[in-house]
Amino acid sequence: MSETLHTLAELGSIDISRRSLLGAVPFVAAALLDPQRQWLLWLLEEEQAPRLEAVAGAGPVEEVRAMIGMFDEMDNRFGGGVRASVVHYLSTQVAPMLQQQGMPASQRRQLFTAAAKLAAMAGWSTYDSADYGLAQRYMLQGLRLCAEGGDRVLGGQILAGLSHLATSLGSPDEGAALARAGIATAKTAGSPLGMMRLHAMAARAFAARGDSRQATASLHAATTALEASHGAAQESVWVRFLDHHYLEAEAALVHRDLGEAVQSERLADASVHANADRRRRQAISRSVLATAYLQQQRLDEAVHAASQALDLLGGIHSERSVQALRDFRTRLAPRRTEPIVREFERKARPVLGTVA
Numbered sequence: 001m002s003e004t005l006h007t008l009a010e011l012g013s014i015d016i017s018r019r020s021l022l023g024a025v026p027f028v029a030a031a032l033l034d035p036q037r038q039w040l041l042w043l044l045e046e047e048q049a050p051r052l053e054a055v056a057g058a059g060p061v062e063e064v065r066a067m068i069g070m071f072d073e074m075d076n077r078f079g080g081g082v083r084a085s086v087v088h089y090l091s092t093q094v095a096p097m098l099q100q101q102g103m104p105a106s107q108r109r110q111l112f113t114a115a116a117k118l119a120a121m122a123g124w125s126t127y128d129s130a131d132y133g134l135a136q137r138y139m140l141q142g143l144r145l146c147a148e149g150g151d152r153v154l155g156g157q158i159l160a161g162l163s164h165l166a167t168s169l170g171s172p173d174e175g176a177a178l179a180r181a182g183i184a185t186a187k188t189a190g191s192p193l194g195m196m197r198l199h200a201m202a203a204r205a206f207a208a209r210g211d212s213r214q215a216t217a218s219l220h221a222a223t224t225a226l227e228a229s230h231g232a233a234q235e236s237v238w239v240r241f242l243d244h245h246y247l248e249a250e251a252a253l254v255h256r257d258l259g260e261a262v263q264s265e266r267l268a269d270a271s272v273h274a275n276a277d278r279r280r281r282q283a284i285s286r287s288v289l290a291t292a293y294l295q296q297q298r299l300d301e302a303v304h305a306a307s308q309a310l311d312l313l314g315g316i317h318s319e320r321s322v323q324a325l326r327d328f329r330t331r332l333a334p335r336r337t338e339p340i341v342r343e344f345e346r347k348a349r350p351v352l353g354t355v356a
Contacts, residue, residue, distance in 0.1 A: 156189065183198045
């Protein structure tokens with residue numbers, strides 16, 4: 001574990017100082033295999049380990065969890081712009097706490113779990129800043145920290161994040177494998193909402209591969225898991241943000257990639273209306289809605305929805321939102337000579353960059 005803490009401190013130092021070009025840290029899909037094996041081996045070992053009672057009012061753990069809540073709120077409002085704050089707190093405040101001697105075992109495990117959540121948040125916010133390789137490294141360190149904390153629900157959620165990253169960056173085979181590892185992790189953890197997200201990530205990966213049968217089966221499994229939940233209050237704190245609106249948004253992306261435009265339109269439109277106060281989700285869902293219109297040859301509606309997504313991107317730092325709109329622009333290419341399309345591309349160029 002000392003190696004993990006050293007790596008975490010090193011990542012934080014590089015990130016905060018920006019002494020090197022972070023974009024030069026590549027995303028390497030093959031590098032996901034070994035941590036995945038190590039995690040699954042830990043699962044086998046953890047089943048034999050004695051259970052520790054949680055300690056109420058666990059000192060620094062409460063403080064760290066309060067900070068996590070604040071960072072979550074900032075992330076929902078501003079996207080990747082919260083990264084520097086998360087990284088600074090994790091590397092300068094929490095990492096030293098993990099090195100303290102004499103901490104009760106239960107409290108230590110909770111602190112490692114909280115640190116794992118912060119590392120995963122650093123990964124997501126770094127992803128939103130388009131530093132993909134660094135995002136991968138933060139998430140992998142989060143998975144290692146989570147093994148020390150022994151939290152299967154959070155471990156599953158970090159694997160869901162890695163699955164999302166792999167699939168979005170063009171490695172859906174790895175995305176599917178990571179989602180399956182997450183499902184193996186969380187299936188006995190008593191978290192239907194966590195399982196819902198993992199099945200949704202599997203569906204995303206299968207859809208990106210063009211495997212309609214498995215994508216549809218995974219969406220069905222996600223729906224079944226959602227229906228099994230007794231509500232957020234009965235779930236782990238790490239998954240309480242998940243609900244049927246989350247599944248609608250992810251399912252819209254699945255149907256988009258499978259070319260099922262009518263289903264994608266219905267779900268993306270529902271997501272737009274359900275997430276009026278979440279600019280990042282709004283931007284993504286409006287981009288997916290634009291693609292659904294385009295797939296139905298409704299060009300004016302498509303460009304209008306995409307323009308609304310573009311307007312939203314002015315207020316957030318979110319590479320995930322930009323990716324969704326770039327996907328739409330790529331699909332728009334055959335209509336590029338039409339005036340409405342040329343005008344959209346002119347407006348979008350400062351945000352999306354030039355067309356490759």
